[in-house]
Amino acid sequence: MGKIRIKTIGDEEQEKVDAKKTQARAEAKKAREEAEARKAAESDVIASEAKQTPKAEAKTEEVKTEAAPKKEKKEYQKASSKKHTSASYQKAVTLVDKNKTYKLAEALPLLEKMKRAKFDETVELHINTIEKGISGSLTLPHGTGKTTRVVIANATADPKHVDDLVKTIESGKIDFDVLIATPDSMPKLARVARVLGPRGLMPNPKSGTVTPKPEEAAKKFEGGQFNFKTESKFPILHLAVGKLSFGDEKLSDNIKTAVKAVKTKNIKSITLKSTMSPGIRLETANL
Secondary structure (H helix, E strand, O other): OOOOOOOOHHHHHHHHHHHHHHHHHHHHHHHHHHHHHHHHHHHHHHHHHHHHOOOOOOHHHHOOOOOOOHHHHHHHHHHHOOOOOOHHHHHHHHOOOOOOOEOHHHHHHHHHHOOOOOOOOEEEEEEEEOOOOOEEEEEOOOOOOOOOOEEEEOOOOOHHHHHHHHHHHHOOOOOOOEEEEOHHHHHHHHHHHHHHHHHOOOOOHHHOOEOOOHHHHHHHHHOOEEEEEOOOOOOEEEEEEEEHHHOHHHHHHHHHHHHHHHOHHHEEEEEEEEOOOOOEEEOOOOO
């Protein structure tokens, strides 16, 4: 006769432990397989999107200036998909010699001929500089044609407003063009430095936006003064210098003032354009 094995309480407990281990290994294996499947699917999506994404065109031709009003940006977005295929754009392209650098007196009348939009287009300068980090402040003699939205952060006078402002910025909402802060507000604003810094909106003593007299600084910026700074990764400046409706004389004054503020020695090349036009390369001499 065969031996009869009598299970003890210890044996039963061990079987339960072994069963749990087996189940856990099976669940872990299933989780790994699902994770690998998700990763493979994501890779396919990324690869597909990469194939569909066209190569970026030259910055000087396609950039949308931050100084353009919201209404104009919406109009730009509506027309941008048709910009390079429309007959009017192709006609405008034929008016510009890409191998030529134009004198300002030649470029401004040409810019007017290339007007295509129903709204009053913003006139823009896109400047390639000799290096990154070039910055300064500028007041155009005839303004930009846009109202500058100024916000003051004053922790002494209204600490709750500063706290609310920080929360609003953290949520991704930025409804100002210039932020002026008192020195005691800066520790609180440090929380959103990574959001404001790349946009050129972080208050800075050098730009006059950190001051114990914020109301006085606000009047200057509301009167047309603004700060400029090259892109964080590229030596390029984008400046709004007026509207097409300003006319050649006022635009010429504004452009010469902007170039003087940036300084010719810092400039490699300048492209002039309006919101919807092709770019026109400018001679930097005599500007």
